[in-house]
Structures are given as C-alpha cells and as structure tokens.
C-alpha cells in the first residue's frame with residue numbers, strides 16, 4: 001500500500017485499480033458517495049418526494065446502500081424492509097445486524113418473512129433439493145419485497161445490487177443462451193403494474209462497497225448464505241472476479257457494452273406483451289399464475 005492519499009496528507013487505505021488514485025478513508029468515502037449519487041442522477045432513479053423501500057438483508061451490500069442513501073441529501077423518505085427467508089444458522093445474525101443499523105440511522109425496519117407469505121421457511125420449501133435454492137429464494141423474496149413495499153406505500157424499491165451483480169447477470173444471460181434477455185425485454189405494460197426498482201450501487205464494485213463498509217465500521221463478521229454454492233452465479237462470480245483482478249474495468253466494460261447493445265437495438269415495437277393478474281394472488285404476470293404462486297403450487 002503506497003504511503004499517502006492523493007488528496008491530503010493522511011495515509012492511503014484504498015487504491016482504485018482502474019485510475020490508480022490513492023485515498024485515505026475520508027476521501028475514499030467521499031469519492032464512493034459521489035459515485036453513488038452520480039449513478040442515481042444518471043439513471044434518474046429518485047424524484048423529489050419518493051418513498052423508497054430499501055431492501056435491507058443486513059449483509060454488506062444493503063448495509064452500505066442504506067447508510068449511503070441516508071447520508072446523501074436526497075429529497076426522499078427511506079423505509080427499510082428486511083425479508084426473513086427462514087435459513088437456519090444464517091438469518092438470525094443478519095436480521096439483528098439490520099435492526100441495529102436501522103436503530104443507528106433512526107429508521108424503522110419493516111420485517112416480513114417467507115412464513116408470512118406462504119406458510120413455510122426457505123429451508124422447508126427446499127426440503128431435499130437445495131440446487132434450486134437461489135431461484136426459489138429470489139422469486140419469493142421479490143414477492144415479499146413487492147408486497148411489503150406496497151403495504152408501506154412506497155413509490156420505488158431500492159436494492160443493494162452492485163456492479164459485480166450487474167456484470168454477472170449480463171454474462172449469465174449469455175451462458176444460458178437467453179437471447180431474449182440479451183437483446184432486452186419485450187415491451188409490456190409492467191411499468192404501470194410493478195413498483196419501479198432502482199439499484200443505486202449499480203456502478204460501484206463489490207470491492208469498493210466492502211471497502212466503504214470497512215472504512216466506516218459498518219461491517220461485522222457475518223455468516224455467508226449456506227445455499228450460494230449451488231448457484232451458477234457462484235462460478236461466474238469467481239471467474240469474473242479473477243478477470244477483474246487481472247484487468248481492472250472488465251466488469252464495467254461488460255455492463256456498458258450491454259447498455260450500448262440495447263441502445264442500438266432500440267425498443268422492440270410491435271411486440272407488446274400485455275400483463276394481467278395472477279389468478280391466485282393478483283400480482284402482475286403475463287401467465288395464469290405469477291412466478292411465486294406457480295412455484296408454490298409445484299412445491300405444495
């Protein structure tokens with residue numbers, strides 16, 4: 001680690017691998033927060049008077065997200081929502097961390113559990129088949145977050161997805177041969193039915209996010225979700241992490257490359273899929289049942 005911060009006399013604690021800029025803790029935090037604000041402004045994520053439901057798992061990304069949003073001078077209300085999936089030996093500690101953070105920031109945390117929405121914990125739903133863990137969990141967590149956000153009258157939902165997650169998702173669409181997603185989604189009337197989702201950390205790397213958490217003493221040693229090892233994402237994450245280490249900026253290139261592709265293709269006019277309502281729960285869907293209800297029916 002080089003001696004000095006590029007912006008003051010203090011010792012540097014972080015070097016940006018792309019620009020080689022050196023930062024002390026204070027200047028790194030200011031740089032990170034400015035980056036988040038720039039992403040919020042570039043993608044018009046927040047409008048004055050918004051009520052933002054913030055998905056707060058208690059893990060590092062969402063902890064940093066809520067802290068930075070609370071610190072930035074945004075004309076918006078923040079409502080943290082914590083989803084308890086029911087994962088033994090993992091969730092209790094992270095929920096405690098989420099509650100503590102909200103106390104510190106003076107915000108009230110809304111808790112919602114898988115048991116509330118479907119009567120079962122994730123552990124019970126998976127029973128003997130942990131390989132589907134991340135897709136089952138993701139589907140039900142989306143449902144839980146949507147439902148809770150509507151209950152508190154939110155206008156948007158913010159999640160802690162960072163640049164790494166975005167780059168992984170782009171690559172995974174290619175790895176699955178999912179051309180529909182690679183070339184952009186079909187036009188739907190979904191925008192009017194779903195609460196808009198925003199990802200204020202989408203241009204911040206996980207490395208930066210963790211560094212921000214460490215510099216600001218936000219992170220405690222938390223267990224990792226026991227199911228992550230079963231996901232395709234785990235392999236993509238590892239490979240992409242190695243590439244990024246050798247060639248800093250790779251993840252940003254993947255994401256901006258995808259943006260350029262979509263801009264070039266333009267909206268898919270004439271292919272409008274009209275969304276209706278799920279027969280069981282009334283959530284928006286283009287099928288008879290929404291993804292969550294279809295999943296619960298298969299696992300009943």
Ligand SMILES: [Zn+2]
Nearest residue numbers: 005008024027
């Ligand atoms: Zn400095």
Ligand SMILES: [Zn+2]
Nearest residue numbers: 278281290293
């Ligand atoms: Zn449904």
